[in-house]
Amino acid sequence: MEFERRFIGMDTLITIKVVSDKPPEQIDAIINQSVENFYYVEHVCSRFESDSELMRLCRHTREPVPVSPLLYHAVSFALEVAKESDGAFDPTIGRAMELRGFNRNYLHGQSISSSFADSADVDYHDIELIGDRYIYLKRALVIDLNAVVKGMAVDLTANAMKQAGLANFLINAGGDIYVSGNNDQKEPWRIGIRDPFHREQCVGIVCMRQGAICTSGNYERRMHPNSEESHLFKPNTHQSPRGLSSCTVVAPFAMLADAFSTTAYVLGLERGMNKMEELGFDCLMITHTANQFFTQKFKENLLWNVLIDRSFEKKVFRQNALLNIEKC
Amino acid sequence: MSRPSSKWVALCTAAIGITYAAGYVVTDQQNSLASNASVTGTHAQESLAKKHQNTQKDGQADHRSNSANTKYKDGTYSGEGMNRIGSVAVSVTIKNGKITRVQITDCTTSYPKSKIEQLPAQVIARQSSNVDHVSGATESTNDFIAAVTNALSQAQS
Numbered sequence: 001m002e003f004e005r006r007f008i009g010m011d012t013l014i015t016i017k018v019v020s021d022k023p024p025e026q027i028d029a030i031i032n033q034s035v036e037n038f039y040y041v042e043h044v045c046s047r048f049e050s051d052s053e054l055m056r057l058c059r060h061t062r063e064p065v066p067v068s069p070l071l072y073h074a075v076s077f078a079l080e081v082a083k084e085s086d087g088a089f090d091p092t093i094g095r096a097m098e099l100r101g102f103n104r105n106y107l108h109g110q111s112i113s114s115s116f117a118d119s120a121d122v123d124y125h126d127i128e129l130i131g132d133r134y135i136y137l138k139r140a141l142v143i144d145l146n147a148v149v150k151g152m153a154v155d156l157t158a159n160a161m162k163q164a165g166l167a168n169f170l171i172n173a174g175g176d177i178y179v180s181g182n183n184d185q186k187e188p189w190r191i192g193i194r195d196p197f198h199r200e201q202c203v204g205i206v207c208m209r210q211g212a213i214c215t216s217g218n219y220e221r222r223m224h225p226n227s228e229e230s231h232l233f234k235p236n237t238h239q240s241p242r243g244l245s246s247c248t249v250v251a252p253f254a255m256l257a258d259a260f261s262t263t264a265y266v267l268g269l270e271r272g273m274n275k276m277e278e279l280g281f282d283c284l285m286i287t288h289t290a291n292q293f294f295t296q297k298f299k300e301n302l303l304w305n306v307l308i309d310r311s312f313e314k315k316v317f318r319q320n321a322l323l324n325i326e327k328c
Numbered sequence: 329m330s331r332p333s334s335k336w337v338a339l340c341t342a343a344i345g346i347t348y349a350a351g352y353v354v355t356d357q358q359n360s361l362a363s364n365a366s367v368t369g370t371h372a373q374e375s376l377a378k379k380h381q382n383t384q385k386d387g388q389a390d391h392r393s394n395s396a397n398t399k400y401k402d403g404t405y406s407g408e409g410m411n412r413i414g415s416v417a418v419s420v421t422i423k424n425g426k427i428t429r430v431q432i433t434d435c436t437t438s439y440p441k442s443k444i445e446q447l448p449a450q451v452i453a454r455q456s457s458n459v460d461h462v463s464g465a466t467e468s469t470n471d472f473i474a475a476v477t478n479a480l481s482q483a484q485s
Contacts, residue, residue: 006431006432007429007430007431007432008418008430008431008432008472008476009430013432013472015461017460017461036352039428039429040352068350068353069346069347069350069353070347070350070353073342073343073346073347074343076343077339077340077343080339106473107427107430107476107480108427108480109477152343152344152347155340155344156344156347156348159344159348160348170460170461172461172463175462175463175464176463177461177463179460183460189460189461190460191460191461191462191463192461192462192463193462193463193464194462194463194464196464199464202462213463214463215463215464217464246464248463251332251336252332252337252340253337253340253344255340255343255344256332256336256340278333279332279333279336280331280332280333281332
């Protein structure tokens with residue numbers, strides 16, 4: 001039987017699907033326990049709560065601060081991605097994000113303004129790790145872990161579900177997806193990649209039994225409705241890249257797919273694709289002109305499936321969905 | 329999948345493994361900077377209890393500096409709102425004056441798939457007949473904000 005749970009966390013819609021023969025009460029209990037990871041990660045790593053562990057860390061400059069293993073590893077991972085991308089990914093953009101208007105807590109609407117961190121030219125070299133427990137900020141800055149922690153919460157949740165004995169499940173945190181095992185048809189999970197230009201449609205489908213897929217794009221979070229500027233921008237110029245509409249990365253962990261879809265998007269078509277080939281992550285980029293670019297093994301590895309009839313109207317789309325569901 | 333660089337796989341295996349094994353740990357820096365003590369726990373329920381204790385401590389500390397954080401009364405409130413999906417109902421849980429849970433009430437309990445027709449049509453449409461789920465740029469929660477605001481208005485103290 002298939003079970004589904006939906007809730008709101010980390011400013012997005014989170015869906016968990018489980019296929020299992022275990023009794024519903026047991027599944028419910030496992031899901032309840034597992035989703036604690038989402039609340040925990042948000043509680044520790046939110047940039048929008050002045051008393052999150054992350055924001056308390058940011059208010060301590062030039063002194064070593066002991067942090068929880070979660071915060072330590074989230075920051076450590078973000079710094080590794082920053083090094084790998086030569087700064088195209090940079091976790092010190094928090095204050096710049098606030099100034100771009102990404103400063104409101106989505107739940108109660110209060111905004112945050114970290115004016116203590118107004119020195120404009122900080123970068124990831126200003127964060128140092130000491131031992132395996134301390135973080136040292138050389139200058140006043142706001143750490144932004146939003147391209148890491150959603151994936152990390154997905155990975156922790158997936159880990160908890162596996163430990164609890166579930167083999168077949170899907171976790172979708174607003175498009176950041178991890179799958180394990182099979183769907184209720186006893187087939188690999190089928191994940192559609194959203195068409196950035198016709199958002200009710202997909203450009204194609206990938207099939208996966210194990211692993212994560214994440215898409216970064218400029219079409220859900222704009223600074224203003226008609227602006228080209230979004231939450232994705234180059235740390236050095238503070239401008240959104242212009243060439244790409246979306247970038248999808250497949251990786252063994254959601255935190256990898258999450259961070260590297262953002263990184264590759266910011267690196268742009270050529271450098272981004274080269275970096276993904278180098279690291280061995282399958283990647284699909286869609287340009288502003290709707291051209292699609294794939295890493296060499298993408299289609300083969302993921303049984304890429306282009307929807308044959310892409311002209312389906314919403315109505316037909318909906319009816320098919322209902323029919324299909326009733327059949328199960 | 330291609331062969332992802334082993335460095336990154338090792339890094340994530342360690343990060344997730346260690347974080348998971350550590351359980352729900354929130355270091356209270358105000359305290360630990362002074363006394364170098366931190367709150368630790370295991371993955372069992374007791375750790376959750378400790379986490380909540382810790383949250384409470386933070387909440388009290390805030391009470392002095394920022395009254396905005398204590399404007400909600402503890403409890404669970406439901407709210408409804410209209411949006412492009414249709415009508416949406418949520419339940420918002422407040423603990424220690426803070427929002428701790430937002431569940432979508434018509435979908436929160438597990439149910440067999442045969443009941444899924446009751447979901448708003450567009451939610452189903454977005455998933456399409458051919459796919460289990462869709463990967464796209466992170467969707468915002470704008471569609472649910474009216475319902476959340478509605479619930480929060482009841483929680484105002």
